[in-house]
Amino acid sequence: MTTNTFLNPVTTQTWSNGRHLVRCVKAIQETWDVRTFCFMADQPMVFFFKPGQFVTLELEIDGQPIMRSYTISSSPSVPYSFSITIKRVPGGKVSNWLHDNLKEGDVLPVHGPVGLFNAIDFPADKVLFLSGGVGITPVMSMARWFFDTNGNVDMVFVHSARAPKDIIYHRELRHMASRIENFKLHLICEKYEIGETWSGYRGYLNQRMLELIAPDFMEREIFCCGPTPYMHAIKRLLEANGFDMQRYHEEAFGPTPPEIRAEVTEHAAEAAEAAEVPAADLNLVNFSGTGKSIRVAPGETVHAAAAKLGLHIPKACGMGICGTCKVMKTAGEVSMEHNGGITDEDVAEGYILSCCSVPRGDVTIDY
Ligand SMILES: Cc1cc2nc3c(=O)[nH]c(=O)nc-3n(C[C@H](O)[C@H](O)[C@H](O)COP(=O)(O)OP(=O)(O)OC[C@H]3O[C@@H](n4cnc5c(N)ncnc54)[C@H](O)[C@@H]3O)c2cc1C
Numbered sequence: 001m002t003t004n005t006f007l008n009p010v011t012t013q014t015w016s017n018g019r020h021l022v023r024c025v026k027a028i029q030e031t032w033d034v035r036t037f038c039f040m041a042d043q044p045m046v047f048f049f050k051p052g053q054f055v056t057l058e059l060e061i062d063g064q065p066i067m068r069s070y071t072i073s074s075s076p077s078v079p080y081s082f083s084i085t086i087k088r089v090p091g092g093k094v095s096n097w098l099h100d101n102l103k104e105g106d107v108l109p110v111h112g113p114v115g116l117f118n119a120i121d122f123p124a125d126k127v128l129f130l131s132g133g134v135g136i137t138p139v140m141s142m143a144r145w146f147f148d149t150n151g152n153v154d155m156v157f158v159h160s161a162r163a164p165k166d167i168i169y170h171r172e173l174r175h176m177a178s179r180i181e182n183f184k185l186h187l188i189c190e191k192y193e194i195g196e197t198w199s200g201y202r203g204y205l206n207q208r209m210l211e212l213i214a215p216d217f218m219e220r221e222i223f224c225c226g227p228t229p230y231m232h233a234i235k236r237l238l239e240a241n242g243f244d245m246q247r248y249h250e251e252a253f254g255p256t257p258p259e260i261r262a263e264v265t266e267h268a269a270e271a272a273e274a275a276e277v278p279a280a281d282l283n284l285v286n287f288s289g290t291g292k293s294i295r296v297a298p299g300e301t302v303h304a305a306a307a308k309l310g311l312h313i314p315k316a317c318g319m320g321i322c323g324t325c326k327v328m329k330t331a332g333e334v335s336m337e338h339n340g341g342i343t344d345e346d347v348a349e350g351y352i353l354s355c356c357s358v359p360r361g362d363v364t365i366d367y
Pocket residue numbers: 054068069070071072084085086087088089090091092093094095096134137138252253254257258259260317321322
């Protein structure tokens with residue numbers, strides 16, 4: 001089938017939040033440790049989403065089901081495919097597996113698109129994009145969207161990388177800056193290596209640099225994504241300036257991998273058990289779908305309780321962003337500290353995110 005007959009706009013479907021099978025159609029090496037994977041559906045489909053949103057990949061590695069979230073780095077202005085851009089994390093299970101194994105033609109299920117961190121829900125005439133490392137992906141999607149759609153948005157794009165060789169989308173960013181007036185690019189490198197030349201900013205983004213780069217930063221809507229210390233530093237800087245933090249939006253890729261969080265939670269629970277938590281303080285978590293139940297120490301999540309019983313509730317981000325671990329609570333109360341991974345409607349219906357919900361007494365979960 002030729003592309004022309006395949007991409008028939010009349011029979012094309014529109015992507016909506018859910019589980020979809022997609023085929024990897026292209027893999028592009030962006031830098032020495034960053035790779036972009038492009039996907040299309042086997043049925044003609046337009047991938048509309050809000051620039052900045054993410055998908056969650058459903059994978060099987062070494063016979064184990066595993067899920068991870070990745071921002072859509074492409075723009076919905078190029079809607080017949082979408083891309084994710086992945087950095088190898090030293091020792092990381094999924095990122096390295098994808099780099100080493102995912103190839104053209106492979107089919108995999110993805111969940112999404114979802115995410116509150118996006119350029120559509122916070123419209124503004126002037127924006128400041130701040131990113132560090134692979135945190136560039138959501139703001140690149142936003143910038144590509146405004147660029148392609150001739151958005152009347154004044155963009156200042158500030159990206160920090162370790163060294164020139166680590167700058168993701170370097171050529172495309174320069175191309176965009178050379179084509180339109182309303183896209184100002186500023187690249188900052190922490191260091192540069194022997195043989196590398198660099199005439200841009202050096203070091204870390206600080207007050208002085210920000211004032212030079214965007215003297216009007218106080219008037220801008222700010223979208224920030226990067227390593228946790230980077231985002232903390234930016235937040236501190238803005239707060240010190242009295243910036244209206246309602247206009248500051250950030251996305252965390254997760255400081256602690258879910259496995260470690262689970263371990264920490266389990267250790268906390270074991271420690272609590274070792275300290276002989278009075279039986280009256282233990283909460284009963286009853287999984288009605290499987291007829292299993294367990295008493296857990298205060299502070300232990302519903303997800304950790306399920307894991308102790310050998311129940312595998314899918315989990316990706318481990319911090320209430322992605323919605324992968326959503327389950328129905330039919331009785332009892334929990335404290336849920338989520339980061340936007342669940343809608344108010346879902347909460348009203350009784351759903352909770354098991355990774356970040358701690359029972360406040362005995363609870364029943366339909367799982
Ligand atoms: C909303 C969202 C969007 C994201 N978008 C992107 C994106 O666009 N691009 C991108 O590259 N990433 C993105 N991420 C991050 C991504 O989901 C993964 O977290 C990342 O790829 C690392 O996964 P991994 O399986 O390779 O690493 P993991 O296996 O989860 O390990 C992460 C780190 O922890 C260490 N580690 C693992 N287990 C242990 C242990 N038991 N003890 C000690 N250390 C341990 C590893 O060595 C490694 O350094 C996003 C995350 C979220 C939540």
